[in-house]
Structures are given as structure tokens and as C-alpha cells.
Amino acid sequence: MTKFRIHLLWLMLALFNSCVEKIDFKLDRLDRERLIVSGTLTDLAETQYVYLSQTTSNARKPFIADEERKIFTLNDLPRPVEGARVMLHCKETGDLWEYQETKAGTYELIGFRPPRPGLEYELEIWTQEKVYRSQPQRMPEVVGEDKLSFSFERARLENNPEAALIAIASEVTLPNQTGGYYLRWAVEEIYFWDLTFFPNPFNTPPPPCYVTEISDAERITLVNGDLLNRPGAVSSQILAKRLVDQSFLSRHYFNVKQLSITKDAHDYWRKVRQLVNNTGSVFDIPPAPIRGNMYNVDDPEEVVLGYFEVAKAKITRIYTTRADVPFFLEEVCEYVPGKRATEYKPTCLSCNVFPNSTSQQPEWWFDQ
Incomplete structure (x- = not known):
């Protein structure tokens, strides 16, 4: 078993000045990489973020760790996905907004007017000749x-x-x-x-x-x-x-x-919490990737990690x-x-x- 860190972005990261939250999971090294999507859209007047990265795999090529000495290394950390096209759709209004990549794997939606409660939004990602899309997310209307x-x-x-x-x-x-x-x-x-x-x-x-x-x-x-x-x-x-x-x-x-999140988002985070709190007894769930709400448009069986959520928020x-x-x-x-x-x-x-x-x-x- 090897360790890798899944970048679970709490929507609040717009407020959080690009800090990325990391949670440790133990997972088997797979034969191919998996896309990790972390992002939250809130109704706060703030920069909205989506973070894209990719898990390790047996097929992963080394990268140069020291340019001068040409030292190559291979590790289990997710690597940022660069050069993707990330777009946000509002189903009811037909509006489309595009995120801009500000640094490797970090995509920002600047100047976006806060979404209205009750509307549905979808995230779409074009990367490596594949198209990924989120399940529609409706903005909740109440918060404590x-x-x-x-x-x-x-x-x-x-x-x-x-x-x-x-x-x-x-x-x-x-x-x-x-x-x-x-x-x-x-x-x-x-x-x-x-x-x-x-x-x-x-x-x-x-x-x-x-x-x-x-x-x-x-x-x-x-x-x-x-x-x-x-x-x-x-x-x-x-x-x-x-x-x-x-x-x-x-x-x-x-x-x-x-x-204030949707029921599906709550169920996702409950599973993540269950995995994080896994103590290793025979009754615990096995360490395994948790499928989020993103899917490959042409290959629905592909497992995409992470979650894109739409939330009403209060700071x-x-x-x-x-x-x-x-x-x-x-x-x-x-x-x-x-x-x-x-x-x-x-x-x-x-x-x-x-x-x-x-x-x-x-x-x-x-x-x-």
C-alpha cells in the first residue's frame, strides 16, 4: 500500500487564498492515473476556484527534480493538471463562464457574480482529449x-x-x-x-x-x-x-x-469522513477511492475522484x-x-x- 494525498478543496478556498486542503488516504497504486477535481461554487463575493490534479500510477513517468543535475524522481503525490479548459454552465439561464489557469492545476473564476439560490450549475472540464462533467448541482437556499x-x-x-x-x-x-x-x-x-x-x-x-x-x-x-x-x-x-x-x-x-450543501454532497463528505476515521478493524470500510460527482462523458465507468459542489455560505x-x-x-x-x-x-x-x-x-x- 502506498500513500497519496487527495486535494479535497473546501469551497471556502476562494476565501482561503488558494490554500489547498490535503487528506491522507492509503490506496493501491493503479495501472493508470485518475483525475482529481476539487472545487466549490459559493454565493459569496469572492474568487471561485477549481483545482485539478492526477493520482499516481504504475505507468507514471518520472519527472526532473533537479534541473541542473538532471535528477529524475518518482513519487506518490498527485501532480497538477495543466492546460485544461474549465467551464461553468447555468442550466436555467444558459450562461457560460470560463475559468482561467493562474498557476499549475489552479483555475480561477474572477469577477463572477454570486450564483442565485435555486439555480442549477454544471462544471465541464476538457483535458487530455477527454471531456468531464459534473452532475447538476442546485444552490441551497438556507444556512445557519x-x-x-x-x-x-x-x-x-x-x-x-x-x-x-x-x-x-x-x-x-x-x-x-x-x-x-x-x-x-x-x-x-x-x-x-x-x-x-x-x-x-x-x-x-x-x-x-x-x-x-x-x-x-x-x-x-x-x-x-x-x-x-x-x-x-x-x-x-x-x-x-x-x-x-x-x-x-x-x-x-x-x-x-x-x-449549506446538497444531500449528495453531504453523502460524499460523510464517506470521506468515514474513510479518514478508519481505524483498521475488520468492520471498517476498506481503503478505496471514493467516486465523486464528476464523470467522463464518453466513458461513464471511469472513476473520477473529488467533488464539485455548489453551496450557500456564511463566514x-x-x-x-x-x-x-x-x-x-x-x-x-x-x-x-x-x-x-x-x-x-x-x-x-x-x-x-x-x-x-x-x-x-x-x-x-x-x-x-
Whole structure:
């Protein structure tokens, strides 16, 4: 058995500045690659994303890992699918929009007006002389409300029995109707990172650095309204837990996106959660790829991984500061006289070291 990471994009990734959530599955290496589609269309005024990648296979050719030394390598990670044509259709209105590839495997729909509840949308992908299409997805019409809180605790994390953790929770006010709704949550975090301030004649500080990450990617929180007979009731949910580290030395936001999704999307994420939580007993489901809602137009038997969902969404934010943290946090980037620049960690010298970072402050940074 070999490991590969399926890029399960939580729609919120438009809000999440192109962070890609990764969930580990153990799968047999197949004789041919499989397409992975990750994307969500929301009613928020944000950039919409679709991510395309391809699984490993026995037939996969190596790629050059070191251009200068011509070193070739083969790994089990999905590789981005480049040069695809990705289009969005609205069945009722006949409108067509095309995504633009902004980097390898990442396709963006910029300036798209938020979709209206009740309308059906389809995603179509042209790649490698094949055409893939999603099952029609109808925009849900209701969503709940989140009231967020955080707490700090000492608990076991892997081999550490006293790990310092933060938990993000919500008192969720459910939609004011009986059944007929399905909810999912995704949590993104954005924090300010203090680069090392080296003395200089002009006393010029380093540029600001804002880092974006997905929080607790393997926690999949779902609510099936069909199982509840409590219109407008309040439900408590733990949405994310993560290790407390130096990212909490400054303001650290948790952006929670609540998604109202279709029943089919809920069933898909329930299966993913079941697979992620598989403990290996004889009663567990076997590790196997989960078919999503994408299909090959000319070969319906081909298994396409991932999911394209259409969701009504609502964002709620909460943040912590250093004063909130009850644990000791070492200053790792503090300037020390006589210490050479090469002795500092790379993350202390450049914001670009972080995979998803920017010097641009989010518009909402001081709204709360």
C-alpha cells in the first residue's frame, strides 16, 4: 500500500487564498492515473476556484527534480493538471463562464457574480482529449448561524501526552425549518508573522507577512437536517483543533465558513469522513477511492475522484492575541546582536518561505 494525498478543496478556498486542503488516504497504486477535481461554487463575493490534479500510477513517468543535475524522481503525490479548459454552465439561464489557469492545476473564476439560490450549475472540464462533467448541482437556499469561541488545553497529540492545543468551537443556530438542509464547516486560519527586524540606518522594519493555512484538515464536521426535528435550535460543534506554536505570538484569525450543501454532497463528505476515521478493524470500510460527482462523458465507468459542489455560505471570524495564550511561547525571530543572518531560520528572513503568504493585509483584519 502506498500513500497519496487527495486535494479535497473546501469551497471556502476562494476565501482561503488558494490554500489547498490535503487528506491522507492509503490506496493501491493503479495501472493508470485518475483525475482529481476539487472545487466549490459559493454565493459569496469572492474568487471561485477549481483545482485539478492526477493520482499516481504504475505507468507514471518520472519527472526532473533537479534541473541542473538532471535528477529524475518518482513519487506518490498527485501532480497538477495543466492546460485544461474549465467551464461553468447555468442550466436555467444558459450562461457560460470560463475559468482561467493562474498557476499549475489552479483555475480561477474572477469577477463572477454570486450564483442565485435555486439555480442549477454544471462544471465541464476538457483535458487530455477527454471531456468531464459534473452532475447538476442546485444552490441551497438556507444556512445557519455560527457563534464562535476558542479554548486552550493540554491534551495528547500523537506521541506528546501534554501538547498545547487550541480548540475552535461554535454554538450553531440551525436553519429555521424541519429537515431538508445539510451543513458542512471548513476552517481557515490567517496570522501575522513577525520577521526579524535587523537594525538599519533608516530604521526600516521588514515588510508585513500574513500567512494562510487550513486548520485541522482531517476533521470533517457535518450536520444532516433530516435527522433533526429542531427548527432554529442551537447545536454545539467542535470545528478545529491545532497545536499552539509561534504563529500565536501575534494576531491569529480563524475564519469559519459554514456551507449549506446538497444531500449528495453531504453523502460524499460523510464517506470521506468515514474513510479518514478508519481505524483498521475488520468492520471498517476498506481503503478505496471514493467516486465523486464528476464523470467522463464518453466513458461513464471511469472513476473520477473529488467533488464539485455548489453551496450557500456564511463566514464568521474569531481571533486570538498573544495575551490570550496561557502557554509560554519562545520568540524565535527576535533579533540577537552578534548573531549572523544565516543563523536565523528561513521563516525569520522572508515571508515567501511560507507556501501561502502575502504582504497584503486582509481588508477585514481590524473589523473586529
